[in-house]
Amino acid sequence: MKDSKISALLIVFNEEKNIEEALKTVEFADEIIVLDSFSTDSTVEIIKTKFPKVQLYQNKFEDFTKQRNLCISYAKSEWILFLDADERITPELKNDILKEIKKPVTQKAYFFKRKFFFKGEKVNYSGTQNDKNIRLFKREVAHYDEHKRVHEGLDSVENPGVLEHYLLHYSFDSYESYHDKVIHYSKLKAKDLYEKKIKYRLIKQLSKSIFNFFKMYILKLGILDGRKGITLSYLSALSSFKTYEFLKKEYA
Incomplete structure (x- = not known):
């Protein structure tokens, strides 16, 4: 019999604002x-007190x-469903997931299209209109490329499918939180460049x-998002x- 069980996975740090809502949206997982x-x-306290069935590691x-x-x-489980704490699976997307994995023939991985929100308001452009990420995949391809510390992706997946409904992404809770995320990601990307022996050049930076x-x-129409577009472009x-x-600094 075909294994259609799902393991829902989250990696988190200081997500007390998000963790409860995020976990509620994956309660359908095995x-x-x-x-x-x-x-x-x-x-951690929220997880332990409100979600006793969740397996918690540190x-x-x-x-x-x-x-x-x-x-x-x-x-x-046979299927891995990865969710960030600031993402939400809608009932419609949940139905897409459950329907897809029960098909006789499936892809090994699936893209989720995402709708972005900045301070609770939907972002329509600024490059987000075409955003999609692989969030559902089989264990046989479940390994992330160790050469990328950030914007990580699976090692090798050919022809992923795309589910119909959108994943909601509340990444931009506030300017300060997004700014902090940019700085954190920049440090990790700099280490990747350093290991690839890419030299610092002022002209390239500018x-x-x-x-x-x-x-x-x-090019990605941030101008149509008004003030949000300016902020996100900056x-x-x-x-x-x-x-x-x-x-x-790595070369200093």
Whole structure:
């Protein structure tokens, strides 16, 4: 008989604002596993008191790829469903998932299209209109590329499917939280560049930063998002600028 069981996985750190709603949206899974990076807020307490069936593990954070691969190692089901704490699975997407994995023939992995929100308001453009991420996949392809610390992806997946309904992504809870995320990701990306022996160049730092703003604001229609578009385009440029700034320190 075909195994259609699902392990829902989350890696978290200080997600007391998000963890309860996120876990509620994956309660349909056969098992739920959370890997926490020793949160200092009430994340762990919320999980233990409100979600006793959740399997909770802790591990010191090094990078996203290592955390995801470790979390996968705890899973027992044929299907892996990865969710970030700031993402929500809608009832419609849940139905897509359950329907798809029960088909006689399936893909090995599936993209989820995402709708973004900034301070609770939907972002329509700024590059988010085409965003999609692999969030559902079989154990046989369940391994993230260890050469990428951030914006991690599976090692090798051919022709992933795409589910119809959207995953809701509340990544931009506030300017401050998104700014902090940009800085954190930039540090990790700088380490990736350093290990690839890419040298710091001021002209590359400036040109990439300027282009990223132009790409987000003009080419990806951030201008149509009003003030949100300006903010998100600026933060996109800041990400490039800080990545090379941290890269320069690696060579210092």
